[in-house]
Amino acid sequence: MVRRQTSPTMSLDKSFLQTPSPTHRLRVDTDALANNWRALDAVSGDASTGAAVKADCYGLGVDTCIPVLRDAGAETFFAAHWSEVPPLLNHVAAEQVAVLHGPVTDEDVRFAIATGARPVINSIEQAQRWKEGGGAVCHLMVDTGINRLGAAPSELSDPIFQSLDIDILMSHLACADEDIPMNARQLDAFRGATTMIEHRRSSLANSAGIALGADYAFDLTRPGIALYGGVPRSEFAGRIRQVAFLEAAIIQTRTLSIGESVGYNAQFTADRSMRVGTVSLGYADGFLRARGNGFALRVGDVELPLLGKVSMDMIVVDLTNAPELGEGDWLDVPFSLPDAAQQSSVSQYELLTVLGQRLRSC
Numbered sequence: 428m429v430r431r432q433t434s435p436t437m438s439l440d441k442s443f444l445q446t447p448s449p450t451h452r453l454r455v456d457t458d459a460l461a462n463n464w465r466a467l468d469a470v471s472g473d474a475s476t477g478a479a480v481k482a483d484c485y486g487l488g489v490d491t492c493i494p495v496l497r498d499a500g501a502e503t504f505f506a507a508h509w510s511e512v513p514p515l516l517n518h519v520a521a522e523q524v525a526v527l528h529g530p531v532t533d534e535d536v537r538f539a540i541a542t543g544a545r546p547v548i549n550s551i552e553q554a555q556r557w558k559e560g561g562g563a564v565c566h567l568m569v570d571t572g573i574n575r576l577g578a579a580p581s582e583l584s585d586p587i588f589q590s591l592d593i594d595i596l597m598s599h600l601a602c603a604d605e606d607i608p609m610n611a612r613q614l615d616a617f618r619g620a621t622t623m624i625e626h627r628r629s630s631l632a633n634s635a636g637i638a639l640g641a642d643y644a645f646d647l648t649r650p651g652i653a654l655y656g657g658v659p660r661s662e663f664a665g666r667i668r669q670v671a672f673l674e675a676a677i678i679q680t681r682t683l684s685i686g687e688s689v690g691y692n693a694q695f696t697a698d699r700s701m702r703v704g705t706v707s708l709g710y711a712d713g714f715l716r717a718r719g720n721g722f723a724l725r726v727g728d729v730e731l732p733l734l735g736k737v738s739m740d741m742i743v744v745d746l747t748n749a750p751e752l753g754e755g756d757w758l759d760v761p762f763s764l765p766d767a768a769q770q771s772s773v774s775q776y777e778l779l780t781v782l783g784q785r786l787r788s789c
C-alpha cells in the first residue's frame with residue numbers, strides 16, 4: 428500500500444514553515460489497483476484491456492494510478508476532456524491517449540495535433556473539423572442506443588466518416604450493469620457498425636460490459652469503475668479489491684450531557700451522558716450528507732456511529748465503544764464502494780469522483 432505524496436511545502440524560504448500533515452488522508456492501494464486491472468484483463472479474454480482514466484482516475488489521482496495501470500499492462504487510456512491530457516503525458520505516450528469528448532472546437536484540433544493525443548470523433552461536424560484542421564489518425568464513436576455521444580450507424584456511410592483514418596471504432600453500453608435485452612440489441616448494432624467502416628480495433632465493453640461475456644469484448648475493453656474498486660455486477664464480487672481507503676483524525680473530544688445536541692439543526696440529541704469525537708472530514712472532502720445517517724466510522728472492529736449532520740469540514744462520532752480514543756487518533760472511514768453505495772444510495776461512481784481536492788492532495 429502506498430501513501431499519496433504529502434503536499435509540497437509553501438514557497439517560503441523559512442524551512443521551519445513546513446505545511447503541517449493533514450488530519451485526513453486518502454490512501455490508494457496500488458497493489459489492489461494492479462490486481463483489478465489484471466482481473467479485468469483475464470475476463471477480457473483475447474481482447475486487450477485499456478483503462479478509463481477520466482476525472483483524475485475517478486478521483487484517485489492520475490499520478491498515483493497511471494504508472495500502476497501502465498506497468499500492469501494497460502496500453503490505451505481514455506480521458507474525457509482535452510485538459511486531462513497533459514498530466515497523462517507525464518506517464519504514457521500521446522498516441523495511447525483517447526479523448527472521448529472529441530474535437531468540439533478548432534482549438535481542440537490544434538491541441539490534439541500538437542500533443543499527438545487522439546480524439547474520439549463523435550459527429551459529422553467533429554469529423555469535418557478534424558479533417559479541415561489537418562488531423563490524421565483518430566477514433567470513432569458510434570451510438571448504438573445510449574444517445575449521448577457518437578454518430579448514428581446510418582451516418583457511417585457518409586464520405587467524411589469514410590475518409591477518416593480510424594484506429595478504434597467504439598460504442599458504449601447503456602445498461603451493462605443490468606440483465607436486459609438492450610445489451611444484446613446494442614451488441615448487434617455495434618457488430619453491424621464494424622462491417623460498415625474501416626478501422627483497426629473495435630471496442631464496446633466498459634467494466635460491467637466485460638462481465639457480459641466474450642461476445643462483448645471485441646479487440647479492446649475499457650474498464651473504469653472496477654479498476655478503482657467498484658463492483659458494478661455480482662460476477663466481479665470477490666475478484667475486485669478495494670482500492671481507495673479513507674482515514675480521518677479526531678481533532679477534539681467532549682462529553683455531552685443528557686439533552687445536548689450535535690451539529691447543524693441539532694439533529695442528534697443525547698439521551699445519556701456520552702463522550703464524542705469531532706473528526707476532520709466533511710462534505711467538502713466528498714463525504715456527503717447522504718452518508719451520514721446510520722453510518723459509522725471504525726477503529727479496528729469497533730464501530731463509532733456518526734451523530735448529527737455532516738458539516739463541511741467535520742463529522743462527530745460516538746466514542747462510547749472506544750473510550751481510549753482522543754485527539755490525534757486516526758479512524759477508518761469504511762469505503763468499500765458497493766457497501767457504501769448501498770448504505771447511502773449514492774452511486775459507486777459518485778462516491779469516488781466527489782472526493783474533494785483537499786483530500787486528494789494528501
Ligand SMILES: *Cc1c(COP(=O)(O)O)cnc(C)c1O
Binds near residue numbers: 635650652
Ligand atoms: C467512462 C467510460 C468508460 C468506463 O466505464 P465504467 O463503467 O467506469 O467501467 C468506458 N467507455 C466510455 C465511453 C466511458 O465514457
